[in-house]
Amino acid sequence: MHETGIGKTPVLELQNIKMQFGGITAVENFSLDIKAGEVVALVGDNGAGKSTLIKIISGVYQPTAGVLKVSGEQCTFSDASVARELGVEVVYQDLALVDQQPVYMNLFLGRELTTGPFNRLDRKEMLSQTQQLVDELDVRIPSASATIRDLSGGQRQGIAIARATHWAKKLILLDEPTAALGVAETAKVEKTIQSLRERNLAVLIISHSLDQVFRLSDRICVLRQGKQIGIRETQKTDKNEIVSMITGLG
Amino acid sequence: MDQLTQLATRINFKQYVVYIGFLLIFLFFAIVLKDDGFLSTRNLTNIILQTAPITIMAIGLVFVLSAGEIDLSFGSIVAVSALVAAVVMNEHSMILGILAGLGSGLAIGLFNGLLVAYLRLPSFLVTLATMGLFAGVARMLTDLRSVPVLNSTFTGIFGSGSLFGIPSLIYWTVGAVALGHFVFRETKYGAHVLALGDNARAASVSGIKILRMRLSVLMLSGFCAALAGLLYAGRLQGARYTLGEADLMTVIAAVIVGGTLLTGGKGTIIGALAGSLLMGMLNNGLILMGLSVSDQMVVRGFIILIAVALSLRDTNH
Amino acid sequence: MKIKKLLITTMLSTLLVSGANAQTTGPNGEMATPSSTVTVPEAEIAKLKAGNYTAALLWHEQSDFVNAINAGAKDEFERLGIKVVATASAGFDAAKQRSDIETALIKNPSIILALPLDPVTSAAAFKEAVEMGVKLVFLSNVPKDYQHKSDYAAIVTDDLFSMGKQAADVLAQAIGNKGKVGFIYHDADYYVTNQRDNAFKTTIAKDYKEIEIVSQQGISDPARAEDIANAMLLKNPDLNGIYVTWAGPAEGVLAALRANGNKHTKIVTLDLSEPVALDMVRGANVVGIVADEAYELGRVMAATGARSLVGLENPAFITVPAVTVTADNVAEGWQRSLHRDAPKSVLNK
Numbered sequence: 001m002h003e004t005g006i007g008k009t010p011v012l013e014l015q016n017i018k019m020q021f022g023g024i025t026a027v028e029n030f031s032l033d034i035k036a037g038e039v040v041a042l043v044g045d046n047g048a049g050k051s052t053l054i055k056i057i058s059g060v061y062q063p064t065a066g067v068l069k070v071s072g073e074q075c076t077f078s079d080a081s082v083a084r085e086l087g088v089e090v091v092y093q094d095l096a097l098v099d100q101q102p103v104y105m106n107l108f109l110g111r112e113l114t115t116g117p118f119n120r121l122d123r124k125e126m127l128s129q130t131q132q133l134v135d136e137l138d139v140r141i142p143s144a145s146a147t148i149r150d151l152s153g154g155q156r157q158g159i160a161i162a163r164a165t166h167w168a169k170k171l172i173l174l175d176e177p178t179a180a181l182g183v184a185e186t187a188k189v190e191k192t193i194q195s196l197r198e199r200n201l202a203v204l205i206i207s208h209s210l211d212q213v214f215r216l217s218d219r220i221c222v223l224r225q226g227k228q229i230g231i232r233e234t235q236k237t238d239k240n241e242i243v244s245m246i247t248g249l250g
Numbered sequence: 251m252d253q254l255t256q257l258a259t260r261i262n263f264k265q266y267v268v269y270i271g272f273l274l275i276f277l278f279f280a281i282v283l284k285d286d287g288f289l290s291t292r293n294l295t296n297i298i299l300q301t302a303p304i305t306i307m308a309i310g311l312v313f314v315l316s317a318g319e320i321d322l323s324f325g326s327i328v329a330v331s332a333l334v335a336a337v338v339m340n341e342h343s344m345i346l347g348i349l350a351g352l353g354s355g356l357a358i359g360l361f362n363g364l365l366v367a368y369l370r371l372p373s374f375l376v377t378l379a380t381m382g383l384f385a386g387v388a389r390m391l392t393d394l395r396s397v398p399v400l401n402s403t404f405t406g407i408f409g410s411g412s413l414f415g416i417p418s419l420i421y422w423t424v425g426a427v428a429l430g431h432f433v434f435r436e437t438k439y440g441a442h443v444l445a446l447g448d449n450a451r452a453a454s455v456s457g458i459k460i461l462r463m464r465l466s467v468l469m470l471s472g473f474c475a476a477l478a479g480l481l482y483a484g485r486l487q488g489a490r491y492t493l494g495e496a497d498l499m500t501v502i503a504a505v506i507v508g509g510t511l512l513t514g515g516k517g518t519i520i521g522a523l524a525g526s527l528l529m530g531m532l533n534n535g536l537i538l539m540g541l542s543v544s545d546q547m548v549v550r551g552f553i554i555l556i557a558v559a560l561s562l563r564d565t566n567h
Numbered sequence: 568m569k570i571k572k573l574l575i576t577t578m579l580s581t582l583l584v585s586g587a588n589a590q591t592t593g594p595n596g597e598m599a600t601p602s603s604t605v606t607v608p609e610a611e612i613a614k615l616k617a618g619n620y621t622a623a624l625l626w627h628e629q630s631d632f633v634n635a636i637n638a639g640a641k642d643e644f645e646r647l648g649i650k651v652v653a654t655a656s657a658g659f660d661a662a663k664q665r666s667d668i669e670t671a672l673i674k675n676p677s678i679i680l681a682l683p684l685d686p687v688t689s690a691a692a693f694k695e696a697v698e699m700g701v702k703l704v705f706l707s708n709v710p711k712d713y714q715h716k717s718d719y720a721a722i723v724t725d726d727l728f729s730m731g732k733q734a735a736d737v738l739a740q741a742i743g744n745k746g747k748v749g750f751i752y753h754d755a756d757y758y759v760t761n762q763r764d765n766a767f768k769t770t771i772a773k774d775y776k777e778i779e780i781v782s783q784q785g786i787s788d789p790a791r792a793e794d795i796a797n798a799m800l801l802k803n804p805d806l807n808g809i810y811v812t813w814a815g816p817a818e819g820v821l822a823a824l825r826a827n828g829n830k831h832t833k834i835v836t837l838d839l840s841e842p843v844a845l846d847m848v849r850g851a852n853v854v855g856i857v858a859d860e861a862y863e864l865g866r867v868m869a870a871t872g873a874r875s876l877v878g879l880e881n882p883a884f885i886t887v888p889a890v891t892v893t894a895d896n897v898a899e900g901w902q903r904s905l906h907r908d909a910p911k912s913v914l915n916k
Contacts, residue, residue, distance in 0.1 A: 287674060
């Protein structure tokens, strides 16, 4: 096993990733390392290739060429479950929550805990673990047994992030985590994302909001028309530079 | 907080509509028909016996609907499996007959499931087609002739027998409901069915094998229908191509009134049992009241309409 | 006109006379007894009224036909002071019929009138009623291995053979006893329609040597009648007449004739229907409709049940005559068959 502290082996390495659909190249020669405890933002216009990259990292697509390493070991994400087993979790833009089920069942969706000789669902244990987690992450919901449909957008987003946090051993991908939220709720969710750093998780976030990217990230990676334009340390760049990288103007 | 309590009461009320309706209608018949034997043990037992196959089909349908699919073909499966069981039993043995009957239900369910899960055809259309297809098969099997079931062990176990003074159909009903409820409520499988019917994408990205789940619920429905077919064959001491044909609407009504959503993601086995008994009680009570057949249909239709309206109202708030 | 009417009346009375040895036989080959001979003697009515008897009517389906039977039975029961305590329709579902019987038995009826849906499954279904000593009167069918007297009071049915025969007679007469006819029969294993269809065919072959059935076509789905008639007329444009197994498909056949502008092919069919009767009273293609006396079926079923209650013997197999309805006797034909007025459109042609 490798160490996963800051400055050590990156939890995720992408080397010269290329993705083609028929004759169309969606992503070419993309390389990126993400270390534990680091937040990297992926920015670019619509169609720049961000979603394709997310799908490659989460195991939905297999890249046409290139190398993908988790904690230094090369691997093939043949489907989403392999990525999950290796500790990569995704918070999808649509959240992938089951509306008519309680929070705790969503947290354990597909990985429910069971007990006893008949493998009964261990609702009590799932409930208590969920309650503990949402308390730690400060996701304010009436109760871990509340039904998802009765929650606000911010609360749902919080649950989706909490779920990823619970299961991610290495990396969390966040796809537009606040696109549908109001100002106050956005602030709340951003606070939750900040707290992931303290859990020593790597975070890759896709966002259209540059303000948000500057508030949250350690580094910013810019894509344009499938090409990797560059990676900047957030501290050492400014919005103008990033905007011109995104648009290719100026 | 006030709003929350309001919400809670509303949800609870909707959840319990079928039980409240059941009680109200029961009380109504108990009062109106108190001199007509409605409350007699024999009559109440009759209602449970008469609804046993309906209840068992309803259990299968709860799984299918909760998974966001539908099965319209189970009525035809009832006839096919009852006939197959009867023919095989008469020619070979009881055990083979039972296995053949249940096997044909599973096989038709598998056929439905493969078309739905792997050819990605909508279950409504697939089972609409197979409903007709297997109704035809049921007619072809014995060339429209009814097949007597003379094996008294079989008719005892599946139809008219009793153990410790309790009719066998009551054991079937209780056993199937208990098992169905356990699987639906207490196992991963049940949780995955609900997740699939609620949000197939979420289920899929959470690692649930949604194609396999779709296949399995349709097979389960086929199995339940086949079991219902065996119960009919036992009860009527014979099998006939029309068995189950008229049950489609009754079973759907029982399941929906019971609180299972047609749109998936929410279901209840106990509710389906209550819905099924409600349907049986309505049939029974309205006949005992001496109403004409047309009046019976109108009253039954109205009561189902009210029950469905109350249990579905506002679900999309 | 008068001659025609006379002819029909003569024809009918001949049939009634020969009714006792008509060729409709019971499911077990029983000889038929005409329903007119089965009544409740005046002397027994008081006894019946005093007995507080009850009856349940457990039909197989709902239709015009069943409604008329139901009305006939109810009226007769009322006259005899027997209370109808339950009515049900099984919708052709053998399992529902079993449930209906169980439910009705809760009210301890003295008599059950029913059409057993099929001999095999109804044997178990009616068993409890037999054991309770309920007087059973069956319509058209009998549960397997049931014995007259010990298990049931009687079977009552239409004189199915007469229906087919009268259809042949009225068609033959309309085309001058010679020519080519088409035969559209019910292609299913169904006792009632099979008997009627065969009777038509037999009668043409036996009694009308100069009439030839040149085209035969089975039908299982009434909705396809129009296509079938079109094909038949395409091959045989000079058909003098067509027999259609019952009124539903006959409507489709009429549509085909109208679409072809065909006014010379005569149609005969069975069972009353407003559109078919309308065509007939307008003097178009339909020359006759043969119907059963459904109301009388109900009456005689009730009477048979009542007779058993007071210990009178019943014949095993009772038939009810058929009535040939033509443009001239539409009003009374409707009354005799269904015991109600013919539709206004038909009466005010």
